Amino acid sequence: MNISHAAKLSGLPKKTIRYYEDIGLVKATARTQAGYRDYDDRAVSNLTFVRRSRDFGFSIEECRELLALYSDRNRSSSDVKNLAQKRLTQIEDKQRELELLRVELSSLVTACNGDDRPDCPILNHLA
Amino acid sequence: MNISHAAKLSGLPKKTIRYYEDIGLVKATARTQAGYRDYDDRAVSNLTFVRRSRDFGFSIEECRELLALYSDRNRSSSDVKNLAQKRLTQIEDKQRELELLRVELSSLVTACNGDDRPDCPILNHLA
DNA sequence: CTTGACCCTCCAGTGACTGGAACCTTTATA
DNA sequence: TATAAAGGTTCCAGTCACTGGAGGGTCAAG
Numbered sequence: 521m522n523i524s525h526a527a528k529l530s531g532l533p534k535k536t537i538r539y540y541e542d543i544g545l546v547k548a549t550a551r552t553q554a555g556y557r558d559y560d561d562r563a564v565s566n567l568t569f570v571r572r573s574r575d576f577g578f579s580i581e582e583c584r585e586l587l588a589l590y591s592d593r594n595r596s597s598s599d600v601k602n603l604a605q606k607r608l609t610q611i612e613d614k615q616r617e618l619e620l621l622r623v624e625l626s627s628l629v630t631a632c633n634g635d636d637r638p639d640c641p642i643l644n645h646l647a
Numbered sequence: 648m649n650i651s652h653a654a655k656l657s658g659l660p661k662k663t664i665r666y667y668e669d670i671g672l673v674k675a676t677a678r679t680q681a682g683y684r685d686y687d688d689r690a691v692s693n694l695t696f697v698r699r700s701r702d703f704g705f706s707i708e709e710c711r712e713l714l715a716l717y718s719d720r721n722r723s724s725s726d727v728k729n730l731a732q733k734r735l736t737q738i739e740d741k742q743r744e745l746e747l748l749r750v751e752l753s754s755l756v757t758a759c760n761g762d763d764r765p766d767c768p769i770l771n772h773l774a
Numbered sequence: 775c776t777t778g779a780c781c782c783t784c785c786a787g788t789g790a791c792t793g794g795a796a797c798c799t800t801t802a803t804a
Numbered sequence: 805t806a807t808a809a810a811g812g813t814t815c816c817a818g819t820c821a822c823t824g825g826a827g828g829g830t831c832a833a834g
Contacts, residue, residue, distance in 0.1 A: 523780095523781075533822090534781095538782095556780090556782075557782090576773075577748065590774065592765075596762065596763040596765070597764060597767040598763065600759065601759045602761075608753055611748055618741060621738055622738045625738065632727065636724075636725065642727045643713070643727055646696050646699045647692065647695075679812095707790070
């Protein structure tokens, strides 16, 4: 299976797949005689795993750890749960931060007339 | 006023202030005989304005536009409002995205035993 | 046999800083 | 007055996670 096919199946851009190989996040595939990368189902499933993990917002380093756990038959689920819990806490922190921003910005937007005159509570607030 | 003082007053790191000058976001200050940057109140207030705008999540390019409007006596408040509304929409989009993620991840975290056995719904979901 | 669609590597750029080296100036102290 | 600490300067490199493009090789169809 060539890289385009693997890209389609995993949902990752070709460039990204090569990049992940470069940085050693996924291990290098076999090559055809012409030097083309050749993917099997296992490789594709690892790529898909990484894509999903990235979609959840795990960093590349965290994906590395998750992949290691994924392929470790003697893992403890607590290690996975810890990583996930850490990410969940990050998400919640970000949500709180965004909500504060949203409330403040939305009240400024509401207060601004948005006409052709220069008076502007938004600028006043930033100044 | 030297850069350390300006940094303290504006709430920006010194490095960042130099960087903003480098990219032309704020204009270069006067220099002392020794070549040290020399800030006045006006310069500090522009730096503070940029910091606040960045805190709201406006990009550097948006800060550039906001600064231009800030110092334009003939501005229309509608231009400012448009920028702020755009940013507000971004924030709301991000909030929705994070909420989807949170719900999914939190249900996975709850479902995972987090013990020393390998069974893990989180990994199953990523696979 | 040529065309177009693949594939490859390698280098550079993104955004918004941040760290560090190498060097100069000012200020406080012995 | 000598010196050391604490400031300032520039410039280059690194961060994160890709992404774009140049320049070149390979392969299947018409």
